[in-house]
Amino acid sequence: MDQPSAADAKPRKVKLSPEEHRQLLTHHMSKLRAKRAEIDELRAPLKDAQEEFTALINEMKADMGKGYTRKYITVLLEDTTTRLRNLLQEEERRARDREALGLPVFGIQVDLFDNAATAKMPAEARDEISYEAEGYLRGRNGLLEPLPDGTPPRFHQAVLRGFERGQKATHEDILAAAELRKRQSEPDAAAEPKNLNGAGGEPEPGTPEAKAKERKSVAKAKESLAKLGDGKGADGFEADQAELAGQKPRQAAQQRREAAEVH
Numbered sequence: 001m002d003q004p005s006a007a008d009a010k011p012r013k014v015k016l017s018p019e020e021h022r023q024l025l026t027h028h029m030s031k032l033r034a035k036r037a038e039i040d041e042l043r044a045p046l047k048d049a050q051e052e053f054t055a056l057i058n059e060m061k062a063d064m065g066k067g068y069t070r071k072y073i074t075v076l077l078e079d080t081t082t083r084l085r086n087l088l089q090e091e092e093r094r095a096r097d098r099e100a101l102g103l104p105v106f107g108i109q110v111d112l113f114d115n116a117a118t119a120k121m122p123a124e125a126r127d128e129i130s131y132e133a134e135g136y137l138r139g140r141n142g143l144l145e146p147l148p149d150g151t152p153p154r155f156h157q158a159v160l161r162g163f164e165r166g167q168k169a170t171h172e173d174i175l176a177a178a179e180l181r182k183r184q185s186e187p188d189a190a191a192e193p194k195n196l197n198g199a200g201g202e203p204e205p206g207t208p209e210a211k212a213k214e215r216k217s218v219a220k221a222k223e224s225l226a227k228l229g230d231g232k233g234a235d236g237f238e239a240d241q242a243e244l245a246g247q248k249p250r251q252a253a254q255q256r257r258e259a260a261e262v263h
Contacts, residue, residue: 131151135158136165139163139168
């Protein structure tokens with residue numbers, strides 16, 4: 001009879017002494033603490049990257065407008081890393097299922113090469129077009145590696161040609177988008193200048209303009225008061241006889257002051 005190997009044999013339970021228990025506990029806890037510290041160290045940059053990713057999603061939603069939800073953007077992002085042939089198969093399946101369910105199918109082109117012109121091409125020529133389209137898709141979506149896994153060597157040049165065209169198109173779009181966003185952030189030169197004094201032509205309370213206007217009003221009021229009197233008194237104002245006649249207390253005070261000036 002074959003004897004069980006050491007690997008197949010179940011570990012024999014041995015009653016541990018208190019010292020052995022402490023040693024095993026210390027051994028395992030030490031390994032776990034080190035691994036948890038490693039996880040915590042990796043978690044911080046992961047959290048930062050996730051927050052930056054969310055900020056980029058929100059920026060795209062703001063720029064692109066209604067309909068660009070996080071879910072839709074994420075699906076688009078996943079599609080950019082999918083092989084072209086797999087995308088075509090997915091579109092074909094989706095169109096077939098929508099038609100079966102009575103849903104509208106909006107003329108999805110499920111096969112890039114399903115037309116009379118390409119149907120007459122040799123299989124090798126159609127494959128070359130397919131691989132060039134694959135390269136274009138990878139370059140368009142900013143992938144770093146131009147050649148997908150499993151590409152036959154005879155189609156490497158076709159993939160590279162497509163990849164270069166895709167990179168160029170993406171680069172041009174990125175530059176154009178940067179220019180567009182720059183124009184959107186600049187003030188409209190044709191727009192009317194903003195009224196700094198508010199809708200009613202009055203400056204906002206507490207602003208330097210409001211304080212300057214208040215000082216000007218006070219100075220103008222003092223100037224007007226000075227012109228009404230004969231220049232006497234601290235404010236340069238003296239009531240006339242008609243006003244004093246209507247105000248007995250002030251008239252009496254005026255008479256006393258005049259009498260004092262005589263003596």
